[in-house]
Amino acid sequence: MFSGNERAIIIETENGYEIICSSVDFFVHFFDLETDYDKIKQKLSKNTLMKNAIKFGKGIRIVRNDVFETTISFIISANNNIKRIQKTLLLLRKELGERLGNYYGFPSYEVLKNQNEDYFKSIGCGYRSKQIVKFLQQTNPQKLESWKNLETKELKKELTKLSGIGPKVADCVLLFGYSKPDVFPVDTWIEKVYNLYFGQEKNREIIRDNLVKKFKNLSGYAQQYLFYYQREFKNHH
DNA sequence: CCCCAGGTAGGCT
DNA sequence: AGCCTACATGGG
Numbered sequence: 601m602f603s604g605n606e607r608a609i610i611i612e613t614e615n616g617y618e619i620i621c622s623s624v625d626f627f628v629h630f631f632d633l634e635t636d637y638d639k640i641k642q643k644l645s646k647n648t649l650m651k652n653a654i655k656f657g658k659g660i661r662i663v664r665n666d667v668f669e670t671t672i673s674f675i676i677s678a679n680n681n682i683k684r685i686q687k688t689l690l691l692l693r694k695e696l697g698e699r700l701g702n703y704y705g706f707p708s709y710e711v712l713k714n715q716n717e718d719y720f721k722s723i724g725c726g727y728r729s730k731q732i733v734k735f736l737q738q739t740n741p742q743k744l745e746s747w748k749n750l751e752t753k754e755l756k757k758e759l760t761k762l763s764g765i766g767p768k769v770a771d772c773v774l775l776f777g778y779s780k781p782d783v784f785p786v787d788t789w790i791e792k793v794y795n796l797y798f799g800q801e802k803n804r805e806i807i808r809d810n811l812v813k814k815f816k817n818l819s820g821y822a823q824q825y826l827f828y829y830q831r832e833f834k835n836h837h
Numbered sequence: 838c839c840c841c842a843g844g845t846a847g848g849c850t
Numbered sequence: 851a852g853c854c855t856a857c858a859t860g861g862g
Binding site for chain 3: 729
Binding site: 674675677678679680681682683684685727728731763764765766767768769772785786787788789790804827831 | 841842843844845846
């Protein structure tokens with residue numbers, strides 16, 4: 601697991617998890633270790649689906665990642681698969697990031713802004729390359745940080761004005777970058793979950809609104825449990 | 838050759 | 851406001 605210039609290696613043990621990392625304070629905050637997830641799990645365990653999903657993803661944490669890194673990462677994630685997303689992000693670090701022993705930090709805004717569309721294509725960003733270049737021209741980390749006290753709805757409106765950011769990527773940035781819990785990112789997996797357990801609907805905006813109404817301030821947590829459950833479920837069948 | 842993957846942008850109505 | 855469809859790229 602990487603964030604900025606930090607790295608953590610997580611090992612599952614008999615009675616929990618062990619984290620070997622570059623900075624304890626950083627990762628206590630990053631993994632939100634001061635939040636009581638047992639309480640959240642209890643509140644969400646209202647039916648068999650949620651109980652199973654929580655049991656399956658018992659170690660899930662909503663990370664508190666840097667906003668800029670989160671945004672770049674999720675622009676790359678759009679209509680992409682996780683394996684290639686990880687590969688592309690590792691290449692970004694290796695080719696443009698600072699070398700820190702045997703790993704690399706996330707590249708700075710200035711370095712990223714100096715790259716052109718062809719560069720991003722060369723590391724597998726595909727057609728998102730143009731969006732990334734445009735995004736880097738439109739904004740910068742300072743501007744993104746300045747929005748952190750806006751309310752969820754207002755913040756989403758600002759985010760979706762930027763290139764490469766639609767409703768789903770915005771929700772992910774709100775959740776993992778701005779730590780807003782009242783969002784429910786709807787991707788292809790959540791669409792499947794919804795159609796399996798909640799009802800027939802293909803409009804993702806309607807799906808999102810219904811799920812936020814249902815889970816309110818625990819939407820982000822519920823989303824993570826259901827997302828992981830559905831994605832892994834597929835691998836086991 | 839098809840469909841899918843942590844969807845979005847731009848054009849049309 | 852909604853409803854198409856093109857879009858890179860690799861895997862199944």
